[in-house]
Amino acid sequence: MSTVKSFVSGSQFERSKLLTLFTLADDIKEHPKSYSNILSSKIITTLFFEPSTRTRLSFESAIQRLGGHLLTVENGELNSSSNKGESIADTIRIVEGYSDGIIMRHKQTEACQIAASISEVPIINAGDGSGEHPTQSLLDLYTIHSYKKKLDNLSIAIIGDLKYGRTVHSLVHALCLFENITIYGVSNEEFELPTTYDSLLLKHKIKYIKCRSLDELPLDIDVIYQTRLQNERTEAESIRDSIFVITKKIIEKFSPTTILMHPLPRNKEIDVAVDKDKRAVYFEQAKNGLYIRMALLTYIFNEEEQERLVIV
Template sequence: MSAFPLNHIVESQQFDRPLLETVFRTADQMKADLAGEHRFAKALDGCIMASLFYEPSTRTRFSFESAMLRLGGSVITTENAREFSSAAKGESLADSTRIMNGYADVIVMRHNEAGSAARAAEISRIPVINAGDGAGQHPTQALLDLYTIADAFAGIDGLKIAMVGDLRYGRTVRSLAYLLSKYENVEIVFVSPPVCRMEGDIKAYLEKNQVPWREETNLDRVTPEADCIYMTRIQKERFHDPEDYQAAAGRYILTPQRVKTMKPDAIIMHPLPRVDEIPKDVDDDPRARYFEQAQNGLYIRMALLYLLLSK
């Protein structure tokens, strides 16, 4: 195996198309391994992952910890580092990072401040993986999202992706937009209330990379034409103004009636957790891929840990 070129994973912009293909091939190997091959069961024997989460998490934290354990490594963790670590006593992120360098071989970090993972990576001797930094980025979620799309369509070139909901504060859609720019003839439709529009830096990046995009406020215009509808929840915890939240909450619900207008081979995705934006009635539709999407997080995170630590 050729050496993995990254020392840290902090943002989606680090990945070009060949590197994405390397990650996806490795994820395929991990998926096959869990299905019965068991070639990687002790691949990271003796390695320790520090799971440092300053914000609540279920899927990301557990999938990372499961990934490390399935590769034969070990995990040290705290459920909420803001409350149950020295951060509660005022310890800086830089000091916490330096301390973890003496305890672990890799740090998986979720933090409430955008840019926190990049700051930690600047001073860390061991790999840092960004598991979500405020309203900044969530690169491993974007990787598993892209992997899910590629699996559903046997490729990504030429697809139309609709991102729906909280695009202003949604780090998952920001990260995914960066990765989609690596493919040919992809079009992105941003569907959101005015208070949740995608930020200008992403739009400028897409324009620089000649990725066509447009904005819509009417979901019904988009459901018949999109190959993938990527729903997100309105993140109440990110809003500073309660009136802005009330203006956005409940605006976009992918009802069974709307699903009927979708293409037969289109897919529905969601980074989860959901609130009311996808009713449970939709779960049994073959186009609903969000639980498969979550499962793919295990394979992608196994691949990333393996690529980073087995160099």
């Protein structure tokens, strides 16, 4: 990897760096104007080989709120030179000539690692295939931290597709950085967390409790993390899955301090009647994506800010 500061993998997370970022995000949220010139002389490319409107807009809003300028590739798969047989490395070597940083999304796992290994400008991973989506984990952790004021000693239920869900896997990895974590994995038999995670959970002393029903969760649990049901399922499967749908009646059973999260978009796995409950924080969670991405960009691109943070 080059000496340039890229952010491509959750494995780069460290406890202290995370807390620094969270403090920075809080400050940005409170004093946005103090940060409005951080990227004023910078051009950042959002290079999306796979479209993702939500993630792209969140990054592009963050870049502009920091005063930066944008180059946008909304759907590189469709339009780009990659169709003419160009390698990821060649594409990066071109785009780094046009901009001061690259936010990259790609269908191919580890595409962002390859990019970061040769790029002379910072690369930020905005999701690569079935691999990682580390800024999603950042905003998840930031949201938990801002509500619970802790990341150690946490109890969290993760519901839905634990087998294929990239968001779920990244979150589990990120939780490994903290102490005394209890995870309740709620799913059908066919969507359980892969057994390849057993050794990771063991190594980091995470208590993992397999559940088949929402009824098995403790009512004072810190966090309920719901995920999206797949659209493509049969009707029979949908009916079976409906036992995991969170309704107003269900959420009201939990402690007032429990928070209900969701990476969004949602289908029917959280009833819209739940939206007004104070425990439902998923739209706040999405908005936190803006602040934590502003913090990450500030951290990566602003040298003065970095020095200040180091001194603090």
